[in-house]
Amino acid sequence: ASGVEAAIEAFRRGEPVCIHDAADREGETDLIYPAGAVTPEAVARLRNDAGGLICVALGDAVAEAFDLPFLQSELDHPTAADHDLAYDDRSSFSLPVNHRDTRTGITDEDRSLTIRELARAAETPERVDFAAEFRSPGHVHILRGAPNLLADRQGHTELGLALAELAGVAPAVVVCEMLDDHTNEAMTPGDAAAYADSHGIPYIEGSALVERANSL
Ligand code: 5RP
Ligand code: ZN
Numbered sequence: 001a002s003g004v005e006a007a008i009e010a011f012r013r014g015e016p017v018c019i020h021d022a023a024d025r026e027g028e029t030d031l032i033y034p035a036g037a038v039t040p041e042a043v044a045r046l047r048n049d050a051g052g053l054i055c056v057a058l059g060d061a062v063a064e065a066f067d068l069p070f071l072q073s074e075l076d077h078p079t080a081a082d083h084d085l086a087y088d089d090r091s092s093f094s095l096p097v098n099h100r101d102t103r104t105g106i107t108d109e110d111r112s113l114t115i116r117e118l119a120r121a122a123e124t125p126e127r128v129d130f131a132a133e134f135r136s137p138g139h140v141h142i143l144r145g146a147p148n149l150l151a152d153r154q155g156h157t158e159l160g161l162a163l164a165e166l167a168g169v170a171p172a173v174v175v176c177e178m179l180d181d182h183t184n185e186a187m188t189p190g191d192a193a194a195y196a197d198s199h200g201i202p203y204i205e206g207s208a209l210v211e212r213a214n215s216l
């Protein structure tokens with residue numbers, strides 16, 4: 001199977017993939033899981049092997065059903081007045097949440113519970129009272145996908161959600177940047193691909209996923 005097909009199959013099985021967005025965008029590789037498959041051990045891998053911010057991207061329709069806004073539009077503070085990102089028009093951050101059954105919210109057990117419950121909620125959003133199940137602020141950052149996914153924006157948010165759509169899993173995916181403990185920079189694509197290879201994880205370029213989605 002090509003890289004993209006292997007990534008779709010891995011995702012369908014509940015296994016992670018690595019996706020590099022593009023050299024002219026963030027130039028980062030995220031370790032990405034379907035949210036419903038995230039165990040405490042997976043959270044430990046995300047924080048130890050990836051090391052970035054652990055986020056859950058939700059599809060636009062799901063976020064709409066839960067009344068989840070973009071965080072920037074909710075903040076009445078001068079820091080949110082202008083989002084001068086170097087690599088995109090806007091961020092996809094929504095609210096940070098914890099499931100109400102968590103205690104501190106940060107442990108591998110707590111974060112994996114919040115993440116799996118977000119995936120479960122995303123399967124039948126119309127049946128979920130979001131605020132009854134989750135509190136904000138919390139320790140899992142929700143990202144809101146663009147309505148038309150890759151046609152609108154080509155961030156890891158949309159790349160992960162597009163992969164979920166291709167794999168037929170719920171529109172809830174965990175993304176976390178792979179960082180380098182020695183250079184203190186983002187992991188290079190070569191090092192991320194080597195990590196993926198040594199762990200049997202598919203590594204793909206965002207452009208390959210965009211092509212695959214366009215071919216449908
Ligand atoms: C949140 C981020 C990451 O880059 C994440 O990959 C989602 O953002 P984007 O869709 O912009 O790539 O900044 O940790
Ligand atoms: Zn980022």
Ligand code: CA
Pocket residue numbers: 047048049050051181
């Ligand atoms: Ca590390």
Ligand code: ZN
Pocket residue numbers: 021026028030155156157
């Ligand atoms: Zn990203």
